[in-house]
Amino acid sequence: xxxxxxxxxxxxxxxxxxxxxxxxSTRVNIDNRTVVLFSSNDYLGLASDLRMKxxxxxxxxxxxxxxxxxxxxxxxxxxxxxxxxxxxSFKKSESALVFxxxxxxxxxxxxxxxxxxxxxxxxxxxxxxxxxxxxxxxxKVVTYPHCDTDFVKDYLDNSQKQKRVxxxxxxxxxxxxxxxxxxxxxxxxxQYGVLLMVDDAHGTGVTGPEGRGTLDYYNLxxxxxxxxxxxxxxxxxxxxxxxxxxxxIDYIINHARSLIYSTAxxxxxxxxxxxxxxxxxxxxxxxxxLFELIHQLRDGxxxxxxxxxxxxxxxxxxxxxxxxxxxxxxxxxxxKGLYVPPIRPPTVMPGExxxxxxxxxxNSAEDIERLLWAIKAYYKKGS
Ligand SMILES: Cc1ncc(COP(=O)(O)O)c(C=O)c1O
Numbered sequence: 136x137x138x139x140x141x142x143x144x145x146x147x148x149x150x151x152x153x154x155x156x157x158x159x160s161t162r163v164n165i166d167n168r169t170v171v172l173f174s175s176n177d178y179l180g181l182a183s184d185l186r187m188k189x190x191x192x193x194x195x196x197x198x199x200x201x202x203x204x205x206x207x208x209x210x211x212x213x214x215x216x217x218x219x220x221x222x223x224s225f226k227k228s229e230s231a232l233v234f235x236x237x238x239x240x241x242x243x244x245x246x247x248x249x250x251x252x253x254x255x256x257x258x259x260x261x262x263x264x265x266x267x268x269x270x271x272x273x274x275k276v277v278t279y280p281h282c283d284t285d286f287v288k289d290y291l292d293n294s295q296k297q298k299r300v301x302x303x304x305x306x307x308x309x310x311x312x313x314x315x316x317x318x319x320x321x322x323x324x325x326q327y328g329v330l331l332m333v334d335d336a337h338g339t340g341v342t343g344p345e346g347r348g349t350l351d352y353y354n355l356x357x358x359x360x361x362x363x364x365x366x367x368x369x370x371x372x373x374x375x376x377x378x379x380x381x382x383x384i385d386y387i388i389n390h391a392r393s394l395i396y397s398t399a400x401x402x403x404x405x406x407x408x409x410x411x412x413x414x415x416x417x418x419x420x421x422x423x424x425l426f427e428l429i430h431q432l433r434d435g436x437x438x439x440x441x442x443x444x445x446x447x448x449x450x451x452x453x454x455x456x457x458x459x460x461x462x463x464x465x466x467x468x469x470x471k472g473l474y475v476p477p478i479r480p481p482t483v484m485p486g487e488x489x490x491x492x493x494x495x496x497x498n499s500a501e502d503i504e505r506l507l508w509a510i511k512a513y514y515k516k517g518s
Contacts, residue, residue, distance in 0.1 A: 146458065147458040147459050147462055147479065148458065148479055148480065148481075153165050153166070154166075158182075158183050159172070159175055159177060159182055159183065160172070160180070160183050160497055161175075161180075161495055161497045161498050161499075161502065163474070165474070168472070169472070170469065170472050170473060170474040171472060171473050171474065171498075171502050171505065171506075172474050172495075173473060173474060173475045173492045173493060173494065173498075173502075173506060174474055174475065174476045174491070174493055175493060175495055176337070176367065176368035176369070176493060177368065177369070177371055177495055178340065178341050178368060178369040178425055178449045178493070178495055178496065179340060179341075179369050179371065179414075179415070179421040179422065179425060179495070179496050180371070180421065180495050180496045180497035181369070181370060181371025181372075181411050181414060181415075181421075182371040182372070183371075183497075184371065184414070186410055186414060187371055187372070187407045187410050187411060187414075190406045190407045190409070190410035191404070191406055191407035191410075192403065193406065194214065194402040194403045194405065194406030194407075195401075195402060195403040197402075198214070198402030198403075199402065200401055200402075200403070201398075201401055202398060202399035202400065202401055202402065203398075203399075204398060204399065205394075205395060205396065205397060205398055205399060206394065206399045207388075207394075207395055210398060210399025211399060212399075212402065212405070214402055214405035214406060214409070215233060215399070215405060217405075217409055218233055218405050218408055218409045218412075219231045219232060219233055219376075221409050221412045221413070222364075222376050222378055222412065223378055225347055225412050225415075225416060226347065226348070226350075226362050226364070226378035227347070227351075227356060228358065228362060228378035228379050228380070229358065229379070229380050229381050229384075230378070230379065230380065230381045230383070230384040231376055231377065231378040231379075231384065232376060232377050232378075232384045232387055232388060232394070233374050233375070233376045233400070233405075233408075234374060234375040234376065234377070234391075234393060234394055234397075235374060235375070235393070235394075235397050235398075235399075235400055236365065236367065236373065236374060236375050237264060237334075237336050237363070237364070237365030237366075237367060237374075237375035238264040238267075238375065239375060239393035239394070239397060240363050240364075240365070240375030240376060240377055240393075241262075241264040241265050241267075241268040241334060241363060241375070242264065242267065242268045242271060242391075242392075242393040243377075243387065243391025243392065243393035243394045244268070244332065244361065244363055244377045244387060245265065245268035245269060245271070245272060245301070245303065245332070246268060246271040246272050246390075246391070246392065246393075247386065247387050247390035247391045248299070248301050248330065248332070248361070248387075249269075249272040249274035249299065249301050250272060250273060250274060250298075250299075251272075251273035251274065252274070252297065252298045253272070253274040253275070253297055253298050253299040253300065253301065254274060254275050254277065254294065254297040254299075254300045254301070255269050255272065255274050255275070255276045255277070255300075255301045255302075255303060256277050256279050256287055256290060256291075256300070256301070256302045256303070257269055257276060257277070257278050257279070257302075257303050257304075258278075258279060258281055258282065258303070258304045258305065258308075258315065259278050259279065259280055259281045260281045260305070260308050260310070260311070261303065261304060261305050261334070262305055262309050262334060262336065263482070264334075265303055265305070265334060269303075274301075275297070277290060282313070282315060282316055284316050284319040284320060284323060287302060287320065287323055288323050291323065291327045291329065299329075299330070300327070300329035300330065301329070301330045301331075301332055302320055302323075302324055302329060302330065302331050302332070303331075303332040303333075303334070304317070304320060304331075304332075304333060304334070305333075305334050305335075305336070305337070306333045306334060306335035306336075306337070306338040306339075306348060306349030306350070307335065307336075307337035307338040307341075307342065307349060307448055307450070308337075309336065309337055309450070310450070310452060310478055310482065310483055310489065310491055311444070311450065311452050311489075312337070312444060312448040312450030312451055312452060313444045313446075313448075314338075314342075314349060314352070314444070314446045314448070315333070315349070317331075317333060317349055317350065317353050317355060318353050318355060321355060321357055321360065324359075325359075330359070330361060331357075331359070331360050331361065332360070332361040332362075332363060333349060333350065333360055333361070333362055333363065334363040334364070335348040335349050335350070335362060335363065335364045336363070336364055336365045336367075336368055337368055337369075337448070337450060338352065338448075339364040339365070339368070339369060339370065340368070340369025340370050340411070340415045340422075341369050341422065341425070341448065341449060342446075342448065345416070345419070346369070346415045346416075346419070346422050348362070348364065350362065352446070358379070358380060359379075359380075360379070361377060361379050361383060362377065362378040362379060363375065363376070363377050363378075364376050364377075364378070366404075366408040366411060369411075369415070370408060370411035370412065370415070371407070371411050372404055372407045372408040372411050373400065373404050373408070374400050374404060374405075374408055421496040422496070424496040425449060425494060425495070425496040426447065427500075428494050428496070428498050428500070428502075428503055429447045429448070429449055429451070429494055430447060431500060431503045432451060432492070432494065432503050432506070432507070433447060433451065435503065435504075435507035436451065436453070436507070436510075439507070439510060439511055439514070441453055449493055449494040449495070450491060450492070450493050451492045451493075451494070452478070452489040452490060452491045452492065453489055453490045453492070453510075454487065454489045455489055455490065456486055456487065456488060457486075457488060458479050458480070458488050460488075461477040461478070461479065461488035461489065461490065462477050462479075464477070464490060464510075464513055465477035465490060467509070467513045468490075468506070468509050468510070468513070471505070471509045471512075472505075473505065473506055473509055475490050475491070475492050475506070476490070476491055477489075477490060478490070478491045492506070
Protein backbone atom coordinates (compact mmCIF):
# COMPACT_ATOMS: atom_id res chain seq x y z
CA UNK A 136 0.00 0.00 0.00
CA UNK A 137 2.80 2.44 0.87
CA UNK A 138 4.61 1.68 -2.38
CA UNK A 139 1.46 2.29 -4.34
CA UNK A 140 0.75 5.58 -2.55
CA UNK A 141 4.35 6.72 -2.98
CA UNK A 142 4.17 5.89 -6.64
CA UNK A 143 1.04 8.04 -7.02
CA UNK A 144 2.77 10.87 -5.14
CA UNK A 145 5.83 10.73 -7.37
CA UNK A 146 3.61 11.05 -10.46
CA UNK A 147 1.52 13.93 -9.07
CA UNK A 148 -1.51 11.60 -9.04
CA UNK A 149 -2.03 11.30 -5.28
CA UNK A 150 -5.47 12.48 -4.13
CA UNK A 151 -6.82 13.50 -0.77
CA UNK A 152 -10.05 14.95 0.54
CA UNK A 153 -10.59 18.64 1.00
CA UNK A 154 -12.87 19.30 3.95
CA UNK A 155 -15.61 21.93 3.69
CA UNK A 156 -17.07 23.33 6.86
CA UNK A 157 -20.12 25.01 5.39
CA UNK A 158 -22.81 23.96 2.94
CA UNK A 159 -21.96 23.44 -0.72
CA SER A 160 -22.70 26.81 -2.25
CA THR A 161 -20.37 28.98 -4.29
CA ARG A 162 -18.47 30.35 -1.28
CA VAL A 163 -17.00 27.52 0.70
CA ASN A 164 -14.66 27.34 3.66
CA ILE A 165 -11.79 24.95 3.05
CA ASP A 166 -8.56 24.76 5.06
CA ASN A 167 -9.42 27.92 7.01
CA ARG A 168 -10.05 30.07 3.97
CA THR A 169 -13.04 31.00 1.87
CA VAL A 170 -12.83 30.21 -1.82
CA VAL A 171 -15.14 30.61 -4.78
CA LEU A 172 -16.22 27.18 -5.89
CA PHE A 173 -16.03 26.22 -9.55
CA SER A 174 -16.19 22.50 -9.01
CA SER A 175 -19.68 21.49 -7.98
CA ASN A 176 -22.21 19.73 -10.20
CA ASP A 177 -25.01 21.44 -8.32
CA TYR A 178 -25.56 23.48 -11.50
CA LEU A 179 -28.76 25.19 -10.40
CA GLY A 180 -27.84 25.64 -6.75
CA LEU A 181 -30.75 23.43 -5.71
CA ALA A 182 -28.71 21.60 -3.05
CA SER A 183 -29.01 24.65 -0.82
CA ASP A 184 -32.41 25.89 -2.02
CA LEU A 185 -34.91 26.54 0.76
CA ARG A 186 -37.70 24.71 -1.11
CA MET A 187 -35.55 21.58 -1.24
CA LYS A 188 -34.58 21.84 2.41
CA UNK A 189 -38.21 22.21 3.44
CA UNK A 190 -39.33 19.22 1.36
CA UNK A 191 -36.55 17.13 2.82
CA UNK A 192 -37.07 18.08 6.47
CA UNK A 193 -40.85 17.70 6.23
CA UNK A 194 -40.44 14.15 4.90
CA UNK A 195 -37.91 13.27 7.60
CA UNK A 196 -40.30 14.51 10.29
CA UNK A 197 -43.24 12.51 9.04
CA UNK A 198 -41.50 9.40 7.64
CA UNK A 199 -38.30 9.09 9.69
CA UNK A 200 -34.68 8.96 8.64
CA UNK A 201 -34.24 5.53 7.09
CA UNK A 202 -36.20 3.17 4.88
CA UNK A 203 -35.39 -0.02 6.75
CA UNK A 204 -35.03 -2.46 3.85
CA UNK A 205 -34.49 -2.83 0.15
CA UNK A 206 -37.32 -1.83 -2.17
CA UNK A 207 -38.41 -5.38 -2.95
CA UNK A 208 -38.72 -6.15 0.77
CA UNK A 209 -40.41 -3.27 2.62
CA UNK A 210 -38.50 -0.11 1.68
CA UNK A 211 -40.80 0.90 -1.18
CA UNK A 212 -42.97 3.78 0.03
CA UNK A 213 -45.45 5.98 -1.86
CA UNK A 214 -42.63 8.57 -1.99
CA UNK A 215 -40.98 6.30 -4.57
CA UNK A 216 -44.18 6.03 -6.59
CA UNK A 217 -44.55 9.80 -6.65
CA UNK A 218 -40.91 10.34 -7.58
CA UNK A 219 -40.91 7.73 -10.34
CA UNK A 220 -44.06 9.20 -11.87
CA UNK A 221 -42.39 12.62 -11.81
CA UNK A 222 -39.22 11.26 -13.48
CA UNK A 223 -41.21 9.44 -16.18
CA SER A 224 -43.18 12.56 -16.98
CA PHE A 225 -40.04 14.77 -16.93
CA LYS A 226 -38.21 12.37 -19.24
CA LYS A 227 -41.33 11.81 -21.42
CA SER A 228 -41.11 8.05 -20.90
CA GLU A 229 -43.67 5.42 -20.01
CA SER A 230 -42.04 4.51 -16.75
CA ALA A 231 -39.03 5.14 -14.50
CA LEU A 232 -37.10 3.41 -11.75
CA VAL A 233 -35.06 5.06 -9.00
CA PHE A 234 -31.74 3.63 -7.74
CA UNK A 235 -29.62 4.54 -4.69
CA UNK A 236 -27.18 6.52 -6.90
CA UNK A 237 -26.27 7.21 -10.50
CA UNK A 238 -23.36 4.82 -10.11
CA UNK A 239 -25.65 2.01 -9.00
CA UNK A 240 -28.16 2.86 -11.76
CA UNK A 241 -25.47 2.29 -14.38
CA UNK A 242 -24.32 -0.89 -12.62
CA UNK A 243 -27.86 -2.24 -12.41
CA UNK A 244 -29.06 -1.26 -15.86
CA UNK A 245 -26.01 -2.34 -17.85
CA UNK A 246 -25.52 -5.62 -15.99
CA UNK A 247 -29.22 -6.41 -16.49
CA UNK A 248 -29.21 -5.62 -20.19
CA UNK A 249 -25.97 -7.33 -21.25
CA UNK A 250 -24.90 -10.85 -20.45
CA UNK A 251 -22.58 -13.54 -21.76
CA UNK A 252 -22.68 -13.66 -25.56
CA UNK A 253 -23.86 -10.05 -25.82
CA UNK A 254 -21.93 -7.03 -27.10
CA UNK A 255 -21.51 -3.58 -25.55
CA UNK A 256 -20.16 -0.67 -27.58
CA UNK A 257 -19.03 2.04 -25.16
CA UNK A 258 -17.59 5.52 -25.88
CA UNK A 259 -13.94 5.92 -24.87
CA UNK A 260 -14.76 8.90 -22.65
CA UNK A 261 -17.74 7.38 -20.87
CA UNK A 262 -17.96 7.90 -17.13
CA UNK A 263 -16.18 5.45 -14.80
CA UNK A 264 -19.52 4.12 -13.55
CA UNK A 265 -20.32 2.93 -17.09
CA UNK A 266 -16.87 1.39 -17.47
CA UNK A 267 -17.24 -0.42 -14.14
CA UNK A 268 -20.77 -1.52 -15.03
CA UNK A 269 -19.50 -3.03 -18.30
CA UNK A 270 -16.95 -5.00 -16.28
CA UNK A 271 -19.77 -6.49 -14.22
CA UNK A 272 -21.18 -8.19 -17.30
CA UNK A 273 -19.72 -11.17 -19.12
CA UNK A 274 -20.50 -9.44 -22.42
CA LYS A 275 -17.85 -8.53 -24.98
CA VAL A 276 -17.03 -4.86 -24.41
CA VAL A 277 -15.68 -2.77 -27.30
CA THR A 278 -14.59 0.76 -26.47
CA TYR A 279 -15.14 2.92 -29.54
CA PRO A 280 -13.08 6.05 -30.27
CA HIS A 281 -14.70 9.10 -28.69
CA CYS A 282 -17.90 10.12 -30.53
CA ASP A 283 -16.85 8.08 -33.59
CA THR A 284 -20.22 7.09 -35.01
CA ASP A 285 -18.60 5.72 -38.21
CA PHE A 286 -16.70 3.25 -36.05
CA VAL A 287 -19.95 2.13 -34.36
CA LYS A 288 -21.66 1.68 -37.71
CA ASP A 289 -18.73 -0.18 -39.29
CA TYR A 290 -18.37 -2.40 -36.25
CA LEU A 291 -22.04 -3.36 -36.34
CA ASP A 292 -21.79 -3.90 -40.08
CA ASN A 293 -18.88 -6.28 -39.77
CA SER A 294 -19.64 -8.09 -36.54
CA GLN A 295 -21.32 -11.43 -36.26
CA LYS A 296 -24.82 -11.52 -34.90
CA GLN A 297 -24.69 -11.24 -31.10
CA LYS A 298 -27.57 -12.16 -28.83
CA ARG A 299 -28.05 -8.56 -27.80
CA VAL A 300 -26.11 -5.37 -28.55
CA UNK A 301 -26.05 -2.30 -26.32
CA UNK A 302 -24.52 0.99 -27.43
CA UNK A 303 -23.85 3.20 -24.42
CA UNK A 304 -22.77 6.82 -24.17
CA UNK A 305 -22.76 9.74 -21.77
CA UNK A 306 -25.27 12.37 -22.97
CA UNK A 307 -22.92 15.16 -21.85
CA UNK A 308 -19.35 14.02 -21.22
CA UNK A 309 -18.59 14.62 -17.58
CA UNK A 310 -15.05 15.95 -17.89
CA UNK A 311 -15.36 18.06 -21.02
CA UNK A 312 -18.99 19.18 -21.23
CA UNK A 313 -19.22 17.97 -24.84
CA UNK A 314 -22.53 16.62 -26.13
CA UNK A 315 -22.63 13.10 -27.56
CA UNK A 316 -23.85 12.63 -31.16
CA UNK A 317 -27.14 11.07 -30.00
CA UNK A 318 -29.17 11.57 -33.22
CA UNK A 319 -26.53 9.77 -35.28
CA UNK A 320 -26.18 6.97 -32.70
CA UNK A 321 -29.95 6.66 -32.51
CA UNK A 322 -30.21 6.32 -36.28
CA UNK A 323 -27.51 3.63 -36.36
CA UNK A 324 -29.06 1.72 -33.46
CA UNK A 325 -32.46 1.74 -35.18
CA GLN A 326 -30.93 0.58 -38.45
CA TYR A 327 -29.24 -2.40 -36.78
CA GLY A 328 -32.04 -3.07 -34.28
CA VAL A 329 -29.79 -2.62 -31.24
CA LEU A 330 -30.34 -0.89 -27.90
CA LEU A 331 -29.08 2.64 -27.19
CA MET A 332 -28.48 3.77 -23.62
CA VAL A 333 -27.75 7.42 -22.78
CA ASP A 334 -26.42 8.38 -19.35
CA ASP A 335 -27.62 11.96 -19.09
CA ALA A 336 -26.23 12.65 -15.62
CA HIS A 337 -24.99 16.10 -16.63
CA GLY A 338 -27.65 17.07 -19.16
CA THR A 339 -30.63 16.44 -16.90
CA GLY A 340 -32.03 19.66 -15.47
CA VAL A 341 -29.73 21.79 -17.62
CA THR A 342 -30.00 21.29 -21.33
CA GLY A 343 -32.94 21.29 -23.74
CA PRO A 344 -35.61 23.99 -23.90
CA GLU A 345 -37.15 22.88 -20.58
CA GLY A 346 -34.07 21.39 -18.95
CA ARG A 347 -35.25 17.84 -19.61
CA GLY A 348 -31.87 16.80 -20.94
CA THR A 349 -29.90 15.91 -24.03
CA LEU A 350 -32.64 14.03 -25.88
CA ASP A 351 -34.87 17.05 -25.59
CA TYR A 352 -32.03 19.30 -26.71
CA TYR A 353 -31.91 17.22 -29.90
CA ASN A 354 -35.71 17.11 -30.07
CA LEU A 355 -35.57 13.31 -30.03
CA UNK A 356 -38.62 11.50 -28.81
CA UNK A 357 -37.55 7.87 -29.08
CA UNK A 358 -39.26 5.61 -26.56
CA UNK A 359 -36.72 2.85 -27.26
CA UNK A 360 -33.76 4.79 -25.82
CA UNK A 361 -32.75 3.70 -22.32
CA UNK A 362 -32.32 6.96 -20.40
CA UNK A 363 -30.19 6.94 -17.25
CA UNK A 364 -29.67 9.94 -14.99
CA UNK A 365 -28.89 11.10 -11.50
CA UNK A 366 -30.42 13.41 -8.93
CA UNK A 367 -26.97 14.28 -7.59
CA UNK A 368 -26.13 17.08 -10.03
CA UNK A 369 -28.58 19.73 -11.33
CA UNK A 370 -31.36 18.15 -9.27
CA UNK A 371 -29.47 18.94 -6.07
CA UNK A 372 -30.08 15.61 -4.34
CA UNK A 373 -29.04 11.98 -4.41
CA UNK A 374 -30.06 8.85 -6.28
CA UNK A 375 -30.03 7.60 -9.85
CA UNK A 376 -32.76 6.63 -12.25
CA UNK A 377 -33.55 4.87 -15.48
CA UNK A 378 -36.48 5.90 -17.67
CA UNK A 379 -37.98 3.88 -20.52
CA UNK A 380 -40.80 1.51 -21.41
CA UNK A 381 -42.91 -0.38 -18.86
CA UNK A 382 -41.33 -3.58 -20.12
CA UNK A 383 -37.79 -2.26 -19.62
CA ILE A 384 -38.51 -1.11 -16.08
CA ASP A 385 -40.22 -4.37 -15.14
CA TYR A 386 -37.25 -6.29 -16.53
CA ILE A 387 -34.72 -4.17 -14.64
CA ILE A 388 -36.60 -4.45 -11.33
CA ASN A 389 -36.25 -8.20 -11.71
CA HIS A 390 -32.59 -8.25 -12.73
CA ALA A 391 -30.66 -5.28 -11.29
CA ARG A 392 -28.64 -6.53 -8.35
CA SER A 393 -27.64 -2.99 -7.30
CA LEU A 394 -31.34 -2.29 -6.77
CA ILE A 395 -32.42 -5.64 -5.38
CA TYR A 396 -29.62 -5.95 -2.82
CA SER A 397 -29.35 -2.35 -1.60
CA THR A 398 -31.44 -0.50 0.97
CA ALA A 399 -34.00 1.98 -0.34
CA UNK A 400 -33.20 5.69 -0.19
CA UNK A 401 -34.30 7.64 2.90
CA UNK A 402 -37.62 9.56 2.76
CA UNK A 403 -35.91 12.97 3.06
CA UNK A 404 -33.91 12.28 -0.10
CA UNK A 405 -36.89 11.00 -2.10
CA UNK A 406 -38.92 14.06 -1.15
CA UNK A 407 -36.24 16.58 -2.10
CA UNK A 408 -35.51 14.72 -5.35
CA UNK A 409 -39.18 15.08 -6.20
CA UNK A 410 -39.09 18.76 -5.29
CA UNK A 411 -36.04 19.21 -7.52
CA UNK A 412 -37.98 17.89 -10.51
CA UNK A 413 -40.95 20.10 -9.65
CA UNK A 414 -38.76 23.22 -9.40
CA UNK A 415 -36.97 22.55 -12.69
CA UNK A 416 -40.24 21.79 -14.48
CA UNK A 417 -41.99 24.92 -13.24
CA UNK A 418 -39.26 27.52 -12.75
CA UNK A 419 -36.80 28.29 -15.55
CA UNK A 420 -35.23 31.31 -13.80
CA UNK A 421 -32.25 29.38 -12.42
CA UNK A 422 -31.51 27.84 -15.79
CA UNK A 423 -31.70 31.24 -17.48
CA UNK A 424 -29.27 32.68 -14.93
CA LEU A 425 -26.92 29.70 -15.36
CA PHE A 426 -26.80 30.16 -19.12
CA GLU A 427 -25.99 33.87 -18.79
CA LEU A 428 -22.95 32.90 -16.74
CA ILE A 429 -22.00 30.11 -19.16
CA HIS A 430 -22.04 32.57 -22.07
CA GLN A 431 -19.99 35.09 -20.13
CA LEU A 432 -17.32 32.50 -19.33
CA ARG A 433 -17.26 31.04 -22.84
CA ASP A 434 -16.92 34.49 -24.42
CA GLY A 435 -14.11 35.37 -22.03
CA UNK A 436 -12.24 32.13 -22.66
CA UNK A 437 -12.57 32.47 -26.41
CA UNK A 438 -11.16 35.99 -26.23
CA UNK A 439 -8.20 34.56 -24.28
CA UNK A 440 -7.66 32.05 -27.07
CA UNK A 441 -9.11 28.91 -25.47
CA UNK A 442 -11.37 26.70 -27.59
CA UNK A 443 -14.89 25.84 -26.40
CA UNK A 444 -17.38 23.22 -27.64
CA UNK A 445 -20.21 24.43 -29.89
CA UNK A 446 -23.02 23.69 -27.41
CA UNK A 447 -22.93 25.75 -24.20
CA UNK A 448 -22.90 23.63 -21.03
CA UNK A 449 -21.97 24.42 -17.40
CA UNK A 450 -18.91 22.16 -17.63
CA UNK A 451 -16.10 23.93 -19.45
CA UNK A 452 -12.69 22.33 -19.39
CA UNK A 453 -9.35 23.80 -20.28
CA UNK A 454 -7.10 21.13 -21.71
CA UNK A 455 -3.57 21.48 -20.36
CA UNK A 456 -2.11 18.03 -20.94
CA UNK A 457 0.78 17.74 -18.54
CA UNK A 458 -0.04 16.73 -14.93
CA UNK A 459 2.40 19.08 -13.18
CA UNK A 460 1.41 22.05 -15.33
CA UNK A 461 -2.26 21.35 -14.57
CA UNK A 462 -1.51 21.22 -10.84
CA UNK A 463 0.45 24.46 -11.14
CA UNK A 464 -2.44 26.41 -12.77
CA UNK A 465 -4.91 24.97 -10.26
CA UNK A 466 -2.62 26.00 -7.39
CA UNK A 467 -2.28 29.51 -8.81
CA UNK A 468 -6.06 29.85 -9.00
CA UNK A 469 -6.40 28.41 -5.50
CA UNK A 470 -3.95 31.02 -4.20
CA LYS A 471 -6.24 33.64 -5.74
CA GLY A 472 -9.20 32.18 -3.83
CA LEU A 473 -10.68 30.23 -6.76
CA TYR A 474 -11.22 26.49 -6.52
CA VAL A 475 -11.06 24.88 -9.96
CA PRO A 476 -10.18 21.18 -9.67
CA PRO A 477 -7.27 19.77 -11.67
CA ILE A 478 -8.41 16.59 -13.42
CA ARG A 479 -5.71 13.99 -13.88
CA PRO A 480 -5.42 10.34 -14.96
CA PRO A 481 -7.07 7.94 -14.37
CA THR A 482 -10.12 10.24 -14.56
CA VAL A 483 -8.84 11.39 -17.96
CA MET A 484 -6.41 9.71 -20.34
CA PRO A 485 -2.66 10.27 -19.83
CA GLY A 486 -1.61 13.54 -21.48
CA GLU A 487 -5.14 14.96 -21.24
CA UNK A 488 -5.05 16.55 -17.79
CA UNK A 489 -7.31 19.56 -17.62
CA UNK A 490 -8.95 22.14 -15.44
CA UNK A 491 -12.62 21.33 -15.14
CA UNK A 492 -14.62 24.49 -14.50
CA UNK A 493 -18.21 23.87 -13.51
CA UNK A 494 -20.65 26.70 -13.02
CA UNK A 495 -23.67 27.12 -10.81
CA UNK A 496 -26.59 29.51 -11.13
CA UNK A 497 -25.44 30.77 -7.72
CA ASN A 498 -22.18 32.08 -9.17
CA SER A 499 -22.13 35.78 -9.99
CA ALA A 500 -20.88 37.74 -12.99
CA GLU A 501 -18.10 39.02 -10.69
CA ASP A 502 -17.02 35.43 -9.95
CA ILE A 503 -16.61 34.81 -13.66
CA GLU A 504 -14.68 38.07 -14.12
CA ARG A 505 -12.34 37.07 -11.29
CA LEU A 506 -11.76 33.64 -12.79
CA LEU A 507 -11.05 35.00 -16.26
CA TRP A 508 -8.71 37.63 -14.84
CA ALA A 509 -6.77 34.99 -12.87
CA ILE A 510 -6.45 32.64 -15.87
CA LYS A 511 -5.19 35.53 -17.98
CA ALA A 512 -2.73 36.56 -15.25
CA TYR A 513 -1.36 33.01 -14.98
CA TYR A 514 -0.63 32.75 -18.68
CA LYS A 515 0.81 36.27 -18.82
CA LYS A 516 3.12 35.38 -15.95
CA GLY A 517 4.30 32.24 -17.76
CA SER A 518 5.00 33.88 -21.12
C1 LIG B 1 -21.86 10.62 -16.45
C2 LIG B 1 -22.04 10.20 -15.02
N1 LIG B 1 -22.76 9.09 -14.77
C3 LIG B 1 -22.96 8.68 -13.51
C4 LIG B 1 -22.44 9.35 -12.43
C5 LIG B 1 -22.66 8.82 -11.06
O1 LIG B 1 -23.73 9.47 -10.45
P1 LIG B 1 -23.84 9.52 -8.88
O2 LIG B 1 -22.87 10.55 -8.41
O3 LIG B 1 -25.27 9.86 -8.62
O4 LIG B 1 -23.48 8.16 -8.36
C6 LIG B 1 -21.71 10.52 -12.65
C7 LIG B 1 -21.19 11.35 -11.56
O5 LIG B 1 -20.48 11.19 -10.75
C8 LIG B 1 -21.48 10.94 -13.98
O6 LIG B 1 -20.75 12.02 -14.23
